[in-house]
Amino acid sequence: MNQYEMLRKVSRTFALSIEQLPRILRDILTISYLLFRVSDCLEDSAAMDSEHKAQLLRLWACVLRGEASPEDLTGRISDLDHNDPEVYVAQHAGEILEQLHRLPSEIQEVVNLHVTETSLGMARWQEHGPFVENEEALDDYMFHVAGRVGYLLTEVFAWYLPCIRERKEQLMPLARELGLALQTVNVIRGMRKDYERGWVFVPQTFYERVGLTRDGLFDPANIDRALNVISMLADKAEGHLQYGVSYIRAFPRHHHRIRLACMWPYFFAAKTLALSRDNVNVILAEAKMSRDQVKRIMCNTKLFGWSNQWLTWYYQYLTHPLSRSKALAEAT
Numbered sequence: 001m002n003q004y005e006m007l008r009k010v011s012r013t014f015a016l017s018i019e020q021l022p023r024i025l026r027d028i029l030t031i032s033y034l035l036f037r038v039s040d041c042l043e044d045s046a047a048m049d050s051e052h053k054a055q056l057l058r059l060w061a062c063v064l065r066g067e068a069s070p071e072d073l074t075g076r077i078s079d080l081d082h083n084d085p086e087v088y089v090a091q092h093a094g095e096i097l098e099q100l101h102r103l104p105s106e107i108q109e110v111v112n113l114h115v116t117e118t119s120l121g122m123a124r125w126q127e128h129g130p131f132v133e134n135e136e137a138l139d140d141y142m143f144h145v146a147g148r149v150g151y152l153l154t155e156v157f158a159w160y161l162p163c164i165r166e167r168k169e170q171l172m173p174l175a176r177e178l179g180l181a182l183q184t185v186n187v188i189r190g191m192r193k194d195y196e197r198g199w200v201f202v203p204q205t206f207y208e209r210v211g212l213t214r215d216g217l218f219d220p221a222n223i224d225r226a227l228n229v230i231s232m233l234a235d236k237a238e239g240h241l242q243y244g245v246s247y248i249r250a251f252p253r254h255h256h257r258i259r260l261a262c263m264w265p266y267f268f269a270a271k272t273l274a275l276s277r278d279n280v281n282v283i284l285a286e287a288k289m290s291r292d293q294v295k296r297i298m299c300n301t302k303l304f305g306w307s308n309q310w311l312t313w314y315y316q317y318l319t320h321p322l323s324r325s326k327a328l329a330e331a332t
Contacts, residue, residue: 003030003099006092009085010037013268016298017261025258028103028156032111034089034096035064036149039119041090043126043145046197047080050126057123063093064116070094107159114152118144130199131214135236138187138203139180146183150175157251157258167250174247178266181240185269188233188276192218192285206232218283226283234277238319241270245311253306263301263311270318271297 001009007030008015018029042048042056056076062068070093080087089096100108121144132138154175158165187194187201194201195218207217209232210225217226244266251259268289276287297318304310 001088001092003027003034003096006034006085006089006096010034010089013294014265017264020257020261020264022160022257025156025160027099028107028111029153031096031099031103032115032152032156035093035100035111035115036118037086038090038093038096039115039122040145041086042077042119043122044086045080050129054123054126057119057126060093061116061119061123063097064112064119070097104159107156110152110155110159114148118148121145121148132201132203134203134205138184138201141201142180142183142187143176146186147176147179150177150179153262161251161255161258163252164250171247171250174243174250177240177243178247181237181244182265182269184233184237184240185273185276188230188237188282189272189287191282202229202233220284223280223283227278227280230276230279230282234273237269237273241266241273241315241319244270245315248311249308253308256306259305260301263305264298267297267301267314267318268294270315274319 004015004019007018011033014033018026018033021029038060039057042053042060045053048056056073059068059073059076063070063073074091074093077087077090080091082088082091100111103111121141125141125144132141151172154164154168154171158168158171164171191200191202200214200217202217204214207214207226207229210228212222212225212229216222217229219226244262248259248262248266251262253259271289271293272287275289276282279287281287300314304314
């Protein structure tokens with residue numbers, strides 16, 4: 001299985017975005033994404049306890065820094081189920097690193113840095129335990145698992161485009177916000193599944209504010225109060241999401257393919273957020289977009305995403321039940 005096949009197996013959504021890019025960017029971000037998924041596999045595995053996960057995440061960081069061989073890691077996860085696409089990627093970490101080493105040296109340094117720091121952050125959180133005290137702690141966790149991805153993307157785009165290189169310092173804070181936005185939506189979307197595997201990423205201060213406990217948050221008898229917590233998280237996500245349009249607009253309109261690669265995860269998150277507000281399925285199961293909704297966003301952005309004004313309008317249109325005319329008036 002080559003790198004692009006691996007990418008499609010572990011994330012069809014991000015594969016759609018990455019496959020839009022020019023070839024060199026497609027190669028760089030495919031490899032980067034797969035390396036991040038090795039970290040994800042070690043963090044998410046149900047077959048290991050937290051102490052073991054933290055040890056392997058730190059070992060993975062050593063591999064990335066050249067202080068250990070890939071076989072030191074893959075040999076210790078050879079018993080995991082290779083039919084799981086994420087496990088398959090982790091078990092082939094050595095091959096992915098070989099692909100990384102064929103990239104320009106400055107890109108290798110960027111990718112190594114951010115995947116290493118993400119892995120070490122994940123290790124620290126495994127040792128911390130399956131709860132989040134407050135919003136500051138949630139932001140710390142989300143920065144390591146998503147905000148650093150935003151940094152990496154911006155550094156790669158700056159390497160490729162002189163116009164982005166000139167604006168890199170201004171874009172890095174926006175990249176962090178965009179990473180936090182996407183991860184906050186992931187926290188909302190995955191609340192039930194995370195709870196079932198023992199983790200609650202909802203800040204303790206959020207659910208205690210409405211008189212709920214960690215377990216009470218997921219009790220169907222407490223739906224009304226739980227939905228208030230979802231609203232808090234949704235407001236937080238929207239606070240981060242509002243910076244995304246400014247980030248996308250920084251890319252010249254003639255780089256439409258790069259803009260699309262940024263638009264799709266951003267607008268998918270915006271639509272998922274809208275679907276999650278006041279939705280009991282967030283607590284009881286999962287709220288997610290339909291395939292038709294995904295296709296509609298892709299089609300609309302291909303047609304109209306060159307327009308910066310339209311981007312602002314479309315974000316508002318997806319996140320709020322406004323009429324088209326009112327949304328357009330606010331955008332202008």
